[in-house]
Every structure is written in C-alpha cells, then in structure tokens.
Amino acid sequence: MLTAIIMAGGSGERFWPLSTPERPKQLLKIFSDKTMIRETVDRILPIIEAENIFIATNIIQAKEIEKELSDIPKENIIIEPAFKDTAAAIGYSSLIIENRFKNRLKDGEKLEVVVLASDHLIKEEEEFRKVILIASKEAKENGMIVTLGIKPDKPETGYGYIEVKDDEIELNSICKVKRFREKPSQELAESYLASGKYLWNSGMFIFTTDTIFKNFEVLMEEHSSVFKEIEKEFKENLTGEELSNKVKKYFDKFEKISIDFGIMEYSKNIRVIPVDIGWNDIGSFNAFDEIFEKDENGNVVRGKEIRELDSRNNIVISDDLNISLLGIENLVIVKDKNNLLISKKNRVQDIKKILKLRKGIL
Known part of the structure; x- marks a missing residue:
C-alpha cells in the first residue's frame, strides 16, 4: 500500500x-x-x-x-x-x-x-x-x-x-x-x-x-x-x-x-x-531567476509592472506598488502589504537575520 x-x-x-x-x-x-x-x-x-x-x-x-x-x-x-x-x-x-x-x-x-x-x-x-x-x-x-x-x-x-x-x-x-x-x-x-x-x-x-x-x-x-x-x-x-x-x-x-x-x-x-x-527546491528569491521569464535587461518582474532605466538582472515582486528602477543591478525588491524588502541577490540567504533584527534578537 x-x-x-x-x-x-x-x-x-x-x-x-x-x-x-x-x-x-x-x-x-x-x-x-x-x-x-x-x-x-x-x-x-x-x-x-x-x-x-x-x-x-x-x-x-x-x-x-x-x-x-x-x-x-x-x-x-x-x-x-x-x-x-x-x-x-x-x-x-x-x-x-x-x-x-x-x-x-x-x-x-x-x-x-x-x-x-x-x-x-x-x-x-x-x-x-x-x-x-x-x-x-x-x-x-x-x-x-x-x-x-x-x-x-x-x-x-x-x-x-x-x-x-x-x-x-x-x-x-x-x-x-x-x-x-x-x-x-x-x-x-x-x-x-x-x-x-x-x-x-x-x-x-x-x-x-x-x-x-x-x-x-x-x-x-x-x-x-x-x-x-x-x-x-x-x-x-x-x-x-x-x-x-x-x-x-x-x-x-x-x-x-x-x-x-x-x-x-x-x-x-x-x-x-x-x-x-x-x-x-525554491530555496530563496534567487530561484525566480531560474523559473520565470526575464525581460530584455534580465529583470524578473512579478505583479505590478515596473519602469526601468539602465537597470539589469533584478528580481522585483510587488503586490500593489508601481516601482521605478534607475541604474541598479542585481537587487531583490519585494513589496507585500506594509513590508518592503530590498536586498542584494547575494544576501537573500540572510533574510532570517533581518527578521531577528526586527524582533530585537540581534
């Protein structure tokens, strides 16, 4: 069985x-x-x-x-x-x-x-x-x-x-x-x-x-x-x-x-x-680079459309906010309700540390 x-x-x-x-x-x-x-x-x-x-x-x-x-x-x-x-x-x-x-x-x-x-x-x-x-x-x-x-x-x-x-x-x-x-x-x-x-x-x-x-x-x-x-x-x-x-x-x-x-x-x-x-295993936001289609500048955008100028290889997720990118690269930007995360791609594994900081643990 x-x-x-x-x-x-x-x-x-x-x-x-x-x-x-x-x-x-x-x-x-x-x-x-x-x-x-x-x-x-x-x-x-x-x-x-x-x-x-x-x-x-x-x-x-x-x-x-x-x-x-x-x-x-x-x-x-x-x-x-x-x-x-x-x-x-x-x-x-x-x-x-x-x-x-x-x-x-x-x-x-x-x-x-x-x-x-x-x-x-x-x-x-x-x-x-x-x-x-x-x-x-x-x-x-x-x-x-x-x-x-x-x-x-x-x-x-x-x-x-x-x-x-x-x-x-x-x-x-x-x-x-x-x-x-x-x-x-x-x-x-x-x-x-x-x-x-x-x-x-x-x-x-x-x-x-x-x-x-x-x-x-x-x-x-x-x-x-x-x-x-x-x-x-x-x-x-x-x-x-x-x-x-x-x-x-x-x-x-x-x-x-x-x-x-x-x-x-x-x-x-x-x-x-x-x-x-x-x-x-979708272990972090960086997995979005592997899963989703990118625009001509290598950006992955989920949710609201973004405006971008000289900005490449970013991951942008927004539920209700119009986001404009100017001259930035290799960032993860996530907006959900009242919270906004902005991180370098090579630091997303440290999001847990941010949560500890918010709770006053660090």
Whole structure:
C-alpha cells in the first residue's frame, strides 16, 4: 500500500515578506493559481489516494492547511508538538501511518511511504510519478530506503550532494550510494559536476515502515525508544491537536537531528535514483531567476509592472506598488502589504537575520 508524508512545517522566513509563520512558502501561489502544497498533493494524487496522503505540520499552520486541502481527511493532518527536525518528524508520521493501516494490509502486503517536501517545484510531473513507482518497488522488494538524486546542470553550492558508486549514472535506474556530501565550495562543486558521479540531494525518500523502523533501531536507538513510548498513546485513537498535546512530553526527549545525519549517511540500505524532472527546491528569491521569464535587461518582474532605466538582472515582486528602477543591478525588491524588502541577490540567504533584527534578537 502506497502512502505519502508531505512535510509542511516550514517557518516562512526565507520568503519574507511574502511569507509569514502563519502563511509560509507552501501556502503561497508562486507559480500558478494554486498554492505550492496544493500542487504537491495534485502531483501525487494519480498514484496515491487522498486518504493515504498525510501532511506533517505544526499547530500554527494546521488550520490553513486543512482549509487549503479539503480533500485530505482532517485526521491525516499530523500536528507535531515541537520542531525536532526531520528524523523525529518522519519517524512520528510513519508511526501514525503504520498504526492507521497495519490491520488493513493483506497477507504479504507492506506499507510504503513517500516523503516529499510541500514547497518544491517539479515540472516533469508524469516522469516524477514514474520514478516514485520504481522507487516504491525497490523499497518493497529489497528493503531499501530510496532517495531521488537530481542530475546537476551547474556547480551549485547551495545543495548537498550524493556520490554514486556506479561508474555511469543512468537516469531512472537504481544506483548504489557511496556517500552523502555536505554543501560544497564553488571549486568542489565544479569538480563534482565534472566527475559525473554526483547528484543533488533532493530530500525525497521512499521506504517501507518496516525498513525505516529497523534503521531507527540500529542507528538511532534513542529515537526508536521514544517511538515505542508514543505508540502506547495510539490506543485512544486521538488525532490532530489532541494527539499532539498527548505526545508532547515524548517529543521533548527527541534529539534535534535530521534524518540525513541520523540515518541516510550511515545506513547500509540506501539506494538513489538519478532523475531529471525539472526540480527546484525554491530555496530563496534567487530561484525566480531560474523559473520565470526575464525581460530584455534580465529583470524578473512579478505583479505590478515596473519602469526601468539602465537597470539589469533584478528580481522585483510587488503586490500593489508601481516601482521605478534607475541604474541598479542585481537587487531583490519585494513589496507585500506594509513590508518592503530590498536586498542584494547575494544576501537573500540572510533574510532570517533581518527578521531577528526586527524582533530585537540581534
């Protein structure tokens, strides 16, 4: 049985002022008339039924997500009581899925779980679904945790990398993983690209619940113990906020660690499928340069039209303000309601610092 966990607990900081904690990037309509989380759900509905799709989020965003995804059962909105990173989030959500469906499985049937981000862009949707089914088969038949590796087209320093053991990388094939690599320097990223043996780490995973919990037992024993404590609370059949309140005391015991550091880098059961699916994680406003059409001066304009003179390679987003550019280059200008952001392109990763400054933290 194929199920999905869509990770939707982002804080909305990197896309301020468009996004806020209550309405983060996944709830924005950036590329179409649909929110990014709606696009994510629609992308997998042809292969996974709505009742088998779960959304992992937090109490701040739960109500908006519930409204946005009215076709997803309310009890499938998983509210994490605290942010303890992806190892706890994925393990906890997998535990809920296993508890929900374990008595419905036929003899020999396994529960496969597809873990997806709620705010990624994937242009080649049919190809994506084809690869998910290949990964699901590998996870079910061979007990592997399968991740999707994006074929790089440039020396990107903002992504982690996966080094493949195979001499040649063949798209949509099952490959052995040599090791995971952290975000590289420019020079190292160029060498990765030239070697042809490295893929971008997309953060998408496919596994069976049996496999993931065996890996937790071996590699993250403390997490595994907490999951067993949490499982005892399922006998009351609580969901949503009631379940979140009930298990909060257990979440406090989790070490804050990602599943990449906790399992993926050490497990012997990892495989990667190289893909070319038009993927972008939309990690910052600079992604607009890659996604949207530019004018004759290299400017990306969304919303109101702008007037420009001797201005090049800017990203301008405005909800209701006419903006004039004069002699400026490589800026990001974002106007939303009462907030205006003006940043150099090479500083947009520091937007979080601006928010801290506004809160008086810095």
